[in-house]
Amino acid sequence: MKKIALIGYGEVGRILGEDLRARGESVAAFDLKLADARxxxxxxxxxxxxxxxxxxxxxxxxxxxxxxxxxxxxxAVPVAQACASGIERGAFFLDFNSASPGAKCRAAEAINAAGGRYVEGAVMTSVPPYRIKVPLLLGGPDAAALEPLLASLGFAPKVASEKLGVASATKMCRSVMIKGLEAMVIESFTAARHYGVEDAVIASLRETFPGIEWEKQAAYFFQRVIEHGRRRSEEVREVAETVREAGLEPWSASGTAERQAWVADLADAGLFGERGSKEFARSADWRMEADRILNRDEK
Structure with missing residues (x-):
């Protein structure tokens, strides 16, 4: 039995904790939310x-x-710095966070200076459907050493590079598209609903991109952004920093971060129901959520 520590006990941390305990591993966890009402x-x-x-x-x-x-x-960086004082020499520190390559390098400095072995992990799709087996790219000098341990615990790791930043850059550049598509669908479909042209828009998209089930995908995008828009907006700000580190002005990523945060603000204000309830962000029809957005001033 190995002792595994989870820093962050949100949705991802709880899923990993459940799956690791199911395999008989010893799991400890810490989260700043333990100190408040949550x-x-x-x-x-x-x-x-x-x-x-x-x-x-x-x-x-x-x-x-x-x-x-x-x-x-x-x-990502403050947590690495906070963990450094207690980390055992030779222990692996797997950074699951959606941070820029520059942030990953700063986190690595703190862990490696304390005798730990920092490995960046880029989670390449949404965790809940895959749980612990979510596709995971590893990066850094100790990535190859960590890969078999993770595989033995049920993860689905693949070494991307011995160089720090490559795995996270892969995820961040992907997120320009994925998180951007979420924001664009919410903006496009809600505006189309206002003008009564949503069916025509979806029909046109279906013809152009026949491989996407737009009704189902839209419902999923609305659900995920309503529930996790705050976290997503922070991630996309890191995406924007990644683009900026490449010498480009992140116009698309910055706009995506603002739209995600805007939806999160509406969710926090209760527009979509009580956060944490069984009905919150669970509508199978995106139109219901779009109508709430369009009629928000009537609340």
């Missing part, structure tokens, strides 16, 4: 799955063979 649900989840909750970053990682950091993009 902590009750996290404590209940940990208790039901046999996961030990720690009181700090350093307490969670102490004695762990593997640490997985799965927090919001803006916290």
């Amino acid at each position: 902590g009750h649900a996290l404590r209940e989840h940990a208790l039901s799955h046999g996961i030990t909750l720690a009181g700090s970053h350093a307490d969670a990682v102490r004695g762990a063979e593997l640490i997985v950091s799965a927090v919001t993009a803006s916290q």
